[in-house]
Amino acid sequence: MITFKNVTMQYPTGTVALKDVSLNINEGEFVFIVGSSGSGKSTILKLILKELDATSGSIFVAGKELKKLKHKEIPFFRRNIGFVYQNFRLLKDRTVYENVAFAQRVIEANPKDIRRQVPSMLTLVGLAGKYKNYPKELSGGEQQRVALARALVNNPSIIVADEPTGNLDPQNSWEIMDLLNDINKRGTTVVVVTHNREIVNAMKKRVITIKKGCIVSDIEESGYDDEV
Amino acid sequence: MKFNTIIYSIKQGTKNIGRNKMFSLASIGTMVACLFLFGVFFAVVMNINYMMKEMEGSMCLTVLFDKGTTTERIEEIGNEILVRAEVREVVYISPEEAWESFSSDFFKGHEELISGFEGDNPLQDSDSYKVYVNDVSMQNALAEYISKMEGVRQVNNSESTVKSLISMNSLVTYASAGIIVTLFLVSLFLIINTITIGISVRKEEIAIMKLIGATDFFVRAPFFVEGIIIGFLGAVIPMGVLYVMYNKVVEFVVSSYGTIAGFIKFLPVQDVFVQLLPVALFLGMGVGFVGSMVTVRKHLSI
Numbered sequence: 314m315i316t317f318k319n320v321t322m323q324y325p326t327g328t329v330a331l332k333d334v335s336l337n338i339n340e341g342e343f344v345f346i347v348g349s350s351g352s353g354k355s356t357i358l359k360l361i362l363k364e365l366d367a368t369s370g371s372i373f374v375a376g377k378e379l380k381k382l383k384h385k386e387i388p389f390f391r392r393n394i395g396f397v398y399q400n401f402r403l404l405k406d407r408t409v410y411e412n413v414a415f416a417q418r419v420i421e422a423n424p425k426d427i428r429r430q431v432p433s434m435l436t437l438v439g440l441a442g443k444y445k446n447y448p449k450e451l452s453g454g455e456q457q458r459v460a461l462a463r464a465l466v467n468n469p470s471i472i473v474a475d476e477p478t479g480n481l482d483p484q485n486s487w488e489i490m491d492l493l494n495d496i497n498k499r500g501t502t503v504v505v506v507t508h509n510r511e512i513v514n515a516m517k518k519r520v521i522t523i524k525k526g527c528i529v530s531d532i533e534e535s536g537y538d539d540e541v
Numbered sequence: 542m543k544f545n546t547i548i549y550s551i552k553q554g555t556k557n558i559g560r561n562k563m564f565s566l567a568s569i570g571t572m573v574a575c576l577f578l579f580g581v582f583f584a585v586v587m588n589i590n591y592m593m594k595e596m597e598g599s600m601c602l603t604v605l606f607d608k609g610t611t612t613e614r615i616e617e618i619g620n621e622i623l624v625r626a627e628v629r630e631v632v633y634i635s636p637e638e639a640w641e642s643f644s645s646d647f648f649k650g651h652e653e654l655i656s657g658f659e660g661d662n663p664l665q666d667s668d669s670y671k672v673y674v675n676d677v678s679m680q681n682a683l684a685e686y687i688s689k690m691e692g693v694r695q696v697n698n699s700e701s702t703v704k705s706l707i708s709m710n711s712l713v714t715y716a717s718a719g720i721i722v723t724l725f726l727v728s729l730f731l732i733i734n735t736i737t738i739g740i741s742v743r744k745e746e747i748a749i750m751k752l753i754g755a756t757d758f759f760v761r762a763p764f765f766v767e768g769i770i771i772g773f774l775g776a777v778i779p780m781g782v783l784y785v786m787y788n789k790v791v792e793f794v795v796s797s798y799g800t801i802a803g804f805i806k807f808l809p810v811q812d813v814f815v816q817l818l819p820v821a822l823f824l825g826m827g828v829g830f831v832g833s834m835v836t837v838r839k840h841l842s843i
């Protein structure tokens with residue numbers, strides 16, 4: 314589902330964020346990416362979403378080779394991927410309902426489908442009662458659930474999450490992780506960048522550890538590598 | 542592009558205007574100021590052009606003939622002049638008409654003196670043609686051509702007036718083109734500036750849309766609607782004000798300078814606005830459109 318072949322990423326400032334990284338994530342996998350601050354974790358997710366283009370090497374996501382995508386094809390490619398960020402990235406001027414519905418308007422879904430899908434997603438993340446509220450009227454955990462509902466509403470084949478629990482207390486963190494786990498069980502590939510040691514250790518998933526732009530370990534059913 | 546998406550874009554664009562009140566007001570204000578100046582200038586130029594056309598219309602060449610030229614020859618000359626493309630009209634003035642017009646002018650207030658010339662026309666051989674041209678700039682060349690014709694004694698040309706009129710006409714044309722271009726660029730610059738401020742606020746919003754998988758068109762459409770509406774308001778407001786002002790100013794000039802009112806003739810307000818309104822709407826909406834396209838473009842690269 315996601316393949317990196319000898320990918321190097323150098324930012325225009327000269328910083329080399331990834332050095333000759335190769336990895337493969339299969340359909341239906343749940344993968345944690347861990348590593349210290351500045352090691353290059355977010356850069357990997359940005360490359361998957363084609364927010365950035367690799368300096369060298371090839372990246373394949375959902376059957377597409379990213380460097381061969383034309384500018385026009387990028388939006389359609391991105392509809393395969395749902396994203397969740399530490400800072401939620403919700404549209405502040407729109408209600409919970411509108412934020413989730415927005416993802417459907419973008420792909421020009423039927424109004425009928427929108428009216429059915431949005432409430433069902435909000436119910437899934439446990440926020441059906443707050444559909445009229447604006448993001449600033451919600452707690453961090455609730456905002457992250459809205460973001461998750463938005464990421465899921467178009468039924469993507471991949472979910473990428475960049476420190477989705479970074480701003481949440483342990484209880485909310487666990488609830489978000491459980492939701493991601495449920496989604497994964499339904500067949501969606503999930504990639505989560507996190508610093509949350511406790512959760513990584515408890516969930517026993519595949520863990521890829523990055524250090525200074527290189528993969529230093531990649532182990533199934535693993536825990537947080539204490540050396541990094 | 543589905544119908545629902547179009548409705549969505551219009552709704553969103555309208556909402557955005559209300560949401561960014563300061564920014565919208567600044568853009569509309571800029572546009573109003575520029576298009577108001579533009580409108581004033583446009584109306585002035587149109588009126589000057591109109592007055593010059595009026596003056597041009599009354600300008601002509603006077604063609605006098607050699608003594609003893611036969612009426613047949615005179616008729617021939619008239620026909621020869623008339624076939625030329627630049628000639629609009631040829632009018633024959635008989636000696637009687639010439640005398641009548643001269644004497645009524647010359648003996649103004651002493652009409653009893655005219656009776657002394659009864660039966661004796663001092664302008665017996667002074668029949669003439671008055672030749673009107675389509676374009677005043679052709680007049681000199683035509684005068685030269687006619688003066689070389691057989692039987693023609695003299696061609697009177699209102700030369701100096703013609704020349705100054707022509708130079709003034711082209712001066713006004715250049716000046717108007719210059720000012721229109723300047724105003725257009727100034728308003729475009731100001732609009733882009735204000736939209737840039739508005740858009741930097743919405744940069745994050747655009748980034749989110751693009752990551753969700755919005756096409757460039759989908760991101761643009763609300764901005765496009767917003768630009769058009771701002772442009773429309775920015776054009777309609779100054780035009781309304783100008784419409785009211787125009788009549789007031791014309792009224793004022795005519796009543797205060799009544800003596801030259803016979804010479805100065807203003808265009809009716811409808812004649813000005815039938816041209817000015819579409820141009821202003823086109824400029825306003827055009828600037829709004831171009832401004833929003835140019836500024837959104839930068840943020841679409843991701």
Ligand SMILES: Nc1ncnc2c1ncn2[C@@H]1O[C@H](COP(=O)(O)OP(=O)(O)OP(=O)(O)O)[C@@H](O)[C@H]1O
Pocket residue numbers: 324325326328329330348349350351352353354355356357
């Ligand atoms: N836009 C950018 N321009 C230049 N350098 C950047 C940019 N983004 C990240 N970097 C650099 O690239 C390296 C990797 O950054 P990245 O954001 O991938 O780290 P990270 O592993 O996600 O860190 P954190 O855990 O703190 O989020 C860092 O050295 C960072 O300074």
Ligand SMILES: [Mg+2]
Pocket residue numbers: 354355356475
């Ligand atoms: Mg990061």
